[in-house]
Amino acid sequence: MKSFLFPRINPPSFTWSRPDEGEILKVHEWIRPITSATVDPKTYKKADVVILGVPLSRSSISASGASEFPDAFRRAWKGFSTYNLDEDVDLSELAALDAGDVPMHVTDIRKCQENIVEASALLHHHFPDAKICAIGGDHSITAMMVKGLKKEKPAEKIGILQFDTHFDLRDMSDNGPSNGTPMRNLIESGIVEAANMYNIGLHGFFNSKDLKKYADEKGVNYFTLRETRKKGIEATVLQCLEELSEKVDTIYLTVDMDVLDIAYAPGVPASTPGGMTSAELLExxxxxGRHNKVKAMDIVCLDPLKDTLAQPTVKLGTHVFLTFLSGAIAGNN
Structure with missing residues (x-):
């Protein structure tokens, strides 16, 4: 059933049956799909979090089925409780809505990306106080989600907190708006200042020297995984948030799942040895999530088709989303 967001956002690709009454115990019982039958447009502004599926991976440098993650993400909900023992918080305290998926053109990548910009702007317009959580898709979607945010809130200065093995600063003239260029895309389009980008997790032999040179020349802030471990992941993130909060109005969190060590993320096309542990990423x-200026986020570059039978990477990606919201609840209390 369609919603008031259609045709710029299609209904969710997969929905669970929800109980009409009784205690909510599982994630699939808690997150409500936005349809004309389930959500009254007069009350939608009360939402705390809104999910958007962004099933685009044709723009990946390496072959990727990350477009399948939004569907796999929704199907994974049944395996998770809304209660987080580590934080002693219950996510069912939040009003969570599933807006559905951005419509994708079969062959025209730029049209797909234009659709993402429009969908992002639409959600930030209708849900101005909610945390907008985009489920990719490859990393090219980040530039489009941020452009949509800027389109709706042109006066706001935006900063980026990025968990990633890569700079994602490849030359646009060679690579176009691909999953290797989202940060450069935002810099060159004037949407985000390079000095307001903070990347955590770079390591090893997976970035060329010219990308580091570009980052240094433009003033991108970055922390290698080695130095992050010496300082501590929590302390590093807090430093980034403290510096960003003094410079910007809104912080956009982007989680490229290739920041993880390949042992923890078999379902990531560009996963590498020597990356983060799952515990480090979740922390x-x-x-x-605890910071009040982190108002939007995405999870990208997770390919369920490359995952093993038990879908460990899909489960971890879902855990990342739920952990972010756990932090948000804790930050509000």
Whole structure:
């Protein structure tokens, strides 16, 4: 059933049956799909979090089925409780809505990306106080989600907190708006200042020297995984948030799942040895979620088709999302 967001946002690709009454115990019982039958447009502004599926991965440098993650993400909900023992918080305290998926053109990547910009702007317009959580898709979606945010809130200065193995600063003239260029895209389009970008997790042999040179010349802030571990993941994230909060109005969190060590993320096309542990990423995301200026986030570059039978990477990606919201609740209390 369609919603008031259609046609710029399609109904969710997969929905669970929800109980009409009784205690909410599981995530699939808690998150409500936005349809004309389930959500009254007069009350939608009360939402605390709104999910948007962004099933685009044709713009990936390496072959990727990350477009399948929004569907797999929704199907994973049944395996998670709304209660987080570590934080002693229950996510069912939040009003969570699933807006559905951005419509994608079969062959035209730029049209797909234009649709993402429009969908992002639409959600930030209708849900001005909610945390907008985009479920990718490859990393090219980040630039489009941020452009949509800027389109709706042109007066706001935006900063980026990025968990990533890569700079994602490749030359636009060679790579176009791909998953290797979202940060450069935002810099060159004037949407985000380079000095307001903070990248945590770079490591090893997975970035060329010219990208580091570009980052240094433009003033991008970055912390290698090695130095992050020496300082501590929580302390590093807190430093980034403290510096960003003095310079920007809104912080956008982007989690590229390739920041993880390949042992923890078999379902990531560009996963590498020597990356973050799942515990490190979850701690970083939880810390970011606590900050009141982190108003939007995405999870990108997770390919369920490459995952093993038990879908460990899909489960971890879902855990990242829930941990971010756990941090948000804790930050509000």
């Amino acid at each position: 970083g995301v939880r810390t970011a």
